[in-house]
Amino acid sequence: MELLEEKKNKNRKYEPILEGIPDWPVYQLSKNRKEFIELVTQQSIIRIKALRPTRKQLIDDLEATAYREQNRIKRNRWRVDPKDDSRFWSYVKNELVELSSKDPETTGPIVDALLEKIVNRYANEIAGNFKPNSYRFTREVVKFWFQRLLNGARVKKFGAFFRNQYTLRDKIQVVGKVRMLRDLAKKGTVIMVPTHFSNLDSILIGWVIHAVGLPAFIYGAGLNLFNIKIFAYFMNSLGAYKVDRRKKNLPYLETLKMYSSLAIQKGAHSLFFPGGTRSRSGLIEKQLKLGLLSTAIEAQRNLYQQTPEGEVRKIFVVPVTLNYNFVLEAPDLIEDYLQVKGQDKYFPEQDKYGSMELLRFMFKFFTKGSNISVSIGPGLDVMGNYVDEAGNSLDPQGRIIDTRGYFISNGSITDDKQREDEYTRMLSQRIVSEYHRINRVFASHLAAFVAFEMWQKNILNWICSTCYACRKKTWNWTITNTARPLNGFEKGFTN
Template sequence: MEVAEKKNKNKRYKPILDGIPDWPVYQLSKNRKEFVEEVAQKSFELVKQVRPTTKQLLDELEATVYREQQRMKRNRWRVDAVDEPQFWIKVKEELVALTNKTSEEAQVKADEILYRIILRYADEIAGNFKPSSYKFTRELIKFWFGRLLNGARVKKFGAFFRNQYTLRDKIHIVGKVKQLRKLAKQGTIVMVPTHFSNLDSILIGWVIHSLGLPAFIYGAGLNLFNIKIFAYFMNSLGAFKVDRRKKNLPYLETLKTYSTLAIQKGAHTLFFPGGTRSRSGAIEKQLKLGLLSSTIEAQRNAYLDNPNGDVRKIFVVPVTLNYHFVLEAPDLIDDYLSVKGQDKYLPEQDKYGSWQLLQFLFKFFTKGSNISVSIGKCLDVLGNYVDEDGNSLDSHGRIINTKDYFIANQEVSIDKQREDQYTRMLSQKIVSEYHRINRVFASHLVAFVAFEMWQRKHPKLDLFELLRLPEEDLVLPYEEFIDVCKKVRKQIYQLKEEGKVNHATHLKGKMDLVVRHGMENVGIFHLKRPLLFNKEGNIITQDLNLLYYYHNRLVGYDLEKFI
C-alpha cells in the first residue's frame, strides 16, 4: 500500500470523459422535467402495487398527511417549501370530501392525490446540476480545503490566501484507483463512503474530480440545505436531497425510485449508506438498506430491459474516509451519549465562550492536518469482488455471471424476498470492506490506547461513571503509555498482514515519534484537546467525551485484549 500511496499522491489523472456535456449527471439535469415525471410515474405504480385496494390507498394517504403535518409542527426546517402547510391542508380536505363519493370516484380521486404527492416529492428530491456553478464550486473547494489543511503559520495577512502545500500533499488518495477509473468507463459506479462529517460530501466531490471522473449524483441530507453555502455546494455538485424525517411509503418509494432510475441511466452515484454521520465516531456496522437496494433493482431492471444482450454492469465501491479530526465531534458524541445513557449522561453546560471561539479560529488558520481517502475493491451488486475487467468472482476467484442470480425459468424475475437477502449480503460486505481498508492513524492509536488504559484502571465503573472522573484521576505515566502503544501497534501490523486493516506510513518508526505525532494531531482543531502532555510529560485529557469519540475509530478489531 505504501508504494501505491506514493504513486497516487501527486499523480494527475486525465478525465475519462472529454467534457461536461458527456457526463450522465449533466444529461439528467438537462432533461430534469422529463426525468422527474418518469420517477413520479414509476413510483406511483410501485405504491399502487403495495396498496392495491381503495381502502388501503386511502389509509396510506391519511397516514401520510398526518405524519407530514406532525413533521411541520414539531420539526420544521428553513429549507422546507413555504407552501407546505397549504398543500397538506388541501390534501386533507380532499380526502375528507371522498367520504361522499362512490367507490369508483374515490379510487380515481385517490390516485390523483397520490400522484400529486409523489410528483411533489420527486421534484424536491431531484438535483439541478449546473456546469458553471460546478466549476466555480470546484475551485472554491480547492481553496477552502487547502486553507483548512495547510500547516503554515499565518504571519502575514497574505499568508491566508497562500497554501504552502497542495491538496494532493495533504489529502492522500490510496487504494484501487486504477480499477475504479477503468470500470467507470464500462459500467456505472455507486460509491458508498463512511460518513463522519458534513465535510464528507465536499471532500468526496474533490476526490472524484481529482481522479478524472465525471461528477456523481449525491444523496445529501436535506438538513445540509438549511445552510445557504452548503446548499450552493450541494446543488452545484449534483446532489439529490434525502429527507430523513419523512418515513411514509410514497416518499420512501419515490426516493428509492429516483436512485434506481438514475443508476439505470448510467449516472455514477454516491450516497452514505450509514444514513447519517457516525455519532459515536466508530465505523458503521449497520447500514440503511433502502438506497442500497436501489442498486439491486437497477441491475435487475437492466437485465429485464435486455435479457439476451450485453448489460451495463453496476459496480459498488466502498470508500473509507480517514481524519485526524472531525469538526462536529463534540456535538456528535454528545448526541450519542445522550441517547445511549439517557439519565446517566450529564452533558456539559455552556461549552463555548467568546475566548474559546477566538482560540478555535487561531487553530483553524495556523495548524494543519492530513486526510486520507481509501478506495476499496470494486464489488458487484451481490457483494462479490470483480476483477480488472469487471468480471464477478466467487470466493475461490472463479468468474461467475450475476445474471444467473436474477433468473428463474429462463427469464429474469422479480423476487422481493430474494433481493432483500441480496441487499443484506451487499451491506455486510461493505461493512467488512470499511474495516479492511480503514487506515489507522497515529491519532487513532493514541486515543484508543489512552481511553482503554483509563477503563482498565477503573474496572468497576461503567462508561458514564468513567466519563465523570475528576482530572486528578486522569493521568497516564508516559513510559507505561508508550509500552502499551507498542503492543497495540504490533497487533495492527499483524492485522494488516492478514488483510484486515491498513495503516498510514507515519505509524512506522520510533514509538516516541509516533506517539507525539498522534498527540499533536488528535482532534487538532478542538477547543479542548482529547489528549495532551502535562508539565511532567505524562498523558492527560481536557475532554474525556471527545477522547471516547476518537477512541471508537478502532473499535471492532479486538485490540482491547492487548491493553
C-alpha cells in the same frame, strides 16, 4: 503491494476519463430533468399501488402520510422546507376527509390524482439540478481557498497565503484502488458508498471524485445540510439529490428509491452514505441502511431485463472510508450518542452550525497539522462479489462468473423481492467487511482509544475499591450492632 499503490497515488494528477461535461451522465440527467421527474413520478405510483393494491389500503396510507407530514411541520420544521408546506398538507387532509362523504365508486380518480400530486411533489423536492457553470465555479473556489489556507498555515508567513507550495493533495491523502475505480467507471456505472462522520464528507468526496479524474456523481445528501447556506450552494451546484430523514412514509421512501434506481439505470454514477447518518460514536458502521442500497440491485436486474442478450452495462459498488483527526460537530455527536445510549431514545439531529461556524472550523483545520485520509476499496458487483479491473465478477476461487444468472428463475429474469432483499443483505455485509479492511488508523485515533481504555480501567478499579470499603464498613456495623445471627438478606447484602 497496497503500500506501493498508495505511494503511486500520492500527488499524482489524473486525466479526466470524459473530457467534456456534456458527455457526463449527470449532465444528461439534469438536461432532461423535467422528463426524468415525470418518469420517476409515474414509476413510483405504479410501485406504490403494487404495494397497496386495494383502495382502502391506499387511502389509509395517504391519511397516515398527511398526519405525519403535518406533525413534522409543527414539531420539526427546517429553514429549507418549502414555504407552502403547511398549505399543501392541509389541502391533502381536507381532500381525504371529504372522501368519506362521497360514493366509493367515484373516489378512485380523486385518490389517484391526490397520490400523483404527493409523489410529484416529493420527486421535485428530491431531484438534483446539476449546472455546469456553477459546478466549475464551485470546483475552482474550493480548490483556491483551501489551497490558500493550507499554504498560509504550513509556511506561517503572510506572503505564503498567495503561494502554491502546497496543494490539497498534500493535505488529503487518497489511497487504495484508484486505478481500478477509474477503469470501472469507464466500463459501467459506479456507486460509491463511503463511511460518514462529518457534514464535510459530501464536499470532500466531491473533491476526490474530481481529483481522480471522474465525472461528477449524483449525491444522496441529507436535507439538513441545505440549512447551512454555504453547503446548500455547493450541494446544489454539484447536482445533489436531497434525502429527508424525517419523512418515513411510504410515498416518500418509494419515490426516493425510484429516483436512485432510475438514475443508476440511466448511467449516472451515484454516491450515498449507507450508514444513513453521521456516526455518533466514531465507530465504523456495522449495520447499513438497505433502502438505497437495494436500488443498485433493482437497477441491475432491470438492465438485464431490458437487454435479454448481449453486453449489459454493469453496476459496480465501491466502498470508501473517510478519516479525520477531528470534525466540526464532534461535541454534539458525542452528546447525541450518550443520550441515545443512556436513555435508549432517538434524538433528531439539531445542527447548530451555520456558515460562519463552518468557516471557523475550516480555518482551524487547515492551520493545524491535521490530515484527511480517503481509502478507496476494491470494486464489487451488486451481489458483493469482487470484480477485476475489466469489470468481470469473480467467485471466491477467482473464476469469472456471469451475474445474470442470479436473477434467472425458470429460464427467465424475474422480479423477486424476497430474493433481492437477501442479495441486499449480502452486499451490505461485504461492504461492512471492506470498511474494516481498508480503514486507516490515525495516531490520534489510537491515542484516544488507549486513553479511554485506561480511564475505564481506572474507574473500574475505583468502583471495586469503593465497593470493598463499603462492604467492610457494613460488615463491621452489623457485627457491632447485631447480636443475633445474620438473616439471608443481610448475608447477601454484606457479600
